[in-house]
Amino acid sequence: MEQLKAQDEMISCIIYDEILYFAESVANRLELPSIILRPAGANFFISRSALLQFKDGGNLSSKGLESEDTVPNFHPLRFKDLPLSKFGSLETMSQLLDNASHTRSSSAVIFNTMDFLEQPSLAKIEQRCQVPLFCIGPLYKFAPALSSSLLKEDISCITWLDKQTKNSVIYVSLGSLTLIDESELAEMAWGLANSKQPFLWVVRPGSVCGSDWLESLPEGFKESIGERGCIVKWAPQKEVLAHGSVGGFWSHCGWNSTLESISEGVPMICRPNSGDQKVNARYLSHVWKVGLELENEVQRGEVERAVRRLMVDKKGMEMRDRAKDLKEKTELCIGKGGSSYNSLNELLKLISSF
Numbered sequence: 431m432e433q434l435k436a437q438d439e440m441i442s443c444i445i446y447d448e449i450l451y452f453a454e455s456v457a458n459r460l461e462l463p464s465i466i467l468r469p470a471g472a473n474f475f476i477s478r479s480a481l482l483q484f485k486d487g488g489n490l491s492s493k494g495l496e497s498e499d500t501v502p503n504f505h506p507l508r509f510k511d512l513p514l515s516k517f518g519s520l521e522t523m524s525q526l527l528d529n530a531s532h533t534r535s536s537s538a539v540i541f542n543t544m545d546f547l548e549q550p551s552l553a554k555i556e557q558r559c560q561v562p563l564f565c566i567g568p569l570y571k572f573a574p575a576l577s578s579s580l581l582k583e584d585i586s587c588i589t590w591l592d593k594q595t596k597n598s599v600i601y602v603s604l605g606s607l608t609l610i611d612e613s614e615l616a617e618m619a620w621g622l623a624n625s626k627q628p629f630l631w632v633v634r635p636g637s638v639c640g641s642d643w644l645e646s647l648p649e650g651f652k653e654s655i656g657e658r659g660c661i662v663k664w665a666p667q668k669e670v671l672a673h674g675s676v677g678g679f680w681s682h683c684g685w686n687s688t689l690e691s692i693s694e695g696v697p698m699i700c701r702p703n704s705g706d707q708k709v710n711a712r713y714l715s716h717v718w719k720v721g722l723e724l725e726n727e728v729q730r731g732e733v734e735r736a737v738r739r740l741m742v743d744k745k746g747m748e749m750r751d752r753a754k755d756l757k758e759k760t761e762l763c764i765g766k767g768g769s770s771y772n773s774l775n776e777l778l779k780l781i782s783s784f
């Protein structure tokens with residue numbers, strides 16, 4: 431540590447992901463300022479306090495967590511939307527969230543979001559937060575050349591998209607962690623096939639339990655879709671969403687996918703799985719009104735109806751109009767004088783003052 435300290439006085443601060451909260455102690459030991467990066471949304475941050483509040487009050491039984499009732503003071507969230515993880519117990523999860531929520535001695539907090547999108551939640555956070563808050567999202571718009579992808583992107587899907595008509599393609603991707611089983615894969619496959627819409631589907635290797643990649647696709651499916659479907663292992667998602675042929679996105683509603691879809695003006699089918707995704711899905715469908723949520727078990731008939739509603743029906747077109755509106759607001763936000771643009775400049779000023 432001492433060596434690191436003496437060696438490099440060029441390091442002005444440590445920016446750390448909120449989950450890696452122990453990095454704050456390292457910064458203190460090195461006598462460096464630190465800044466917290468919260469990579470998910472402000473609505474999610476607020477929903478965490480609901481989870482902690484109800485857990486501590488003893489009102490959160492596992493039955494309570496399935497309830498359709500709205501959480502008092504947390505509209506539009508229902509108890510079932512609270513951000514529980516599938517990867518741990520309520521106890522472990524709330525302990526982690528509690529630790530990640532404290533600012534400790536850090537000098538500032540960064541959110542990957544836009545002011546206009548999450549204003550009410552940001553205002554609440556600002557009230558409680560003792561240090562400056564910087565909303566500089568969507569981050570990928572400020573650093574477009576950096577690919578953070580761990581998997582190789584299959585760019586051949588762009589050539590396939592070039593051959594499709596405007597707004598006709600539904601893009602399907604469940605992010606980098608979601609797992610599904612073989613029967614869900616089959617229902618998704620037949621729902622997409624029966625919708626008669628062209629689709630670009632990312633099936634991440636290892637994401638279907640019990641199968642390496644496409645072995646468990648149902649018999650007859652490939653023949654039935656012909657050239658109307660394109661399946662890849664990993665896509666250049668930001669480029670895909672910005673492509674004129676893409677008119678809808680079936681997503682697990684991870685925060686990055688949510689921001690990317692909003693920024694490119696693409697309405698969504700929301701199929702959240704765990705954690706913040708349920709909060710994001712609720713805001714997409716009930717506040718921003720650019721998404722429709724698939725809530726029940728995935729069944730081919732429901733998938734077919736959801737795809738057609740989003741891609742063809744009037745309701746879908748209205749959602750597309752609202753999504754275009756959010757895209758324009760995002761452009762203003764990242765352009766010169768916009769809130770994220772200004773916030774980023776303020777952050778740079780703070781860092782240079784250290």
Ligand SMILES: O=c1ccn([C@@H]2O[C@H](COP(=O)(O)OP(=O)(O)O[C@H]3O[C@H](CO)[C@@H](O)[C@H](O)[C@H]3O)[C@@H](O)[C@H]2O)c(=O)[nH]1
Binds near residue numbers: 470663
């Ligand atoms: O074929 C693909 C599929 C995805 N992506 C990219 O992968 C990222 C996926 O991120 P996200 O939508 O946030 O999903 P996860 O990878 O599942 O993210 C985890 O981290 C997020 C940020 O904290 C949380 O919001 C999610 O719930 C959590 O699952 C996005 O940038 C996509 O552009 C690709 O480039 N190609």
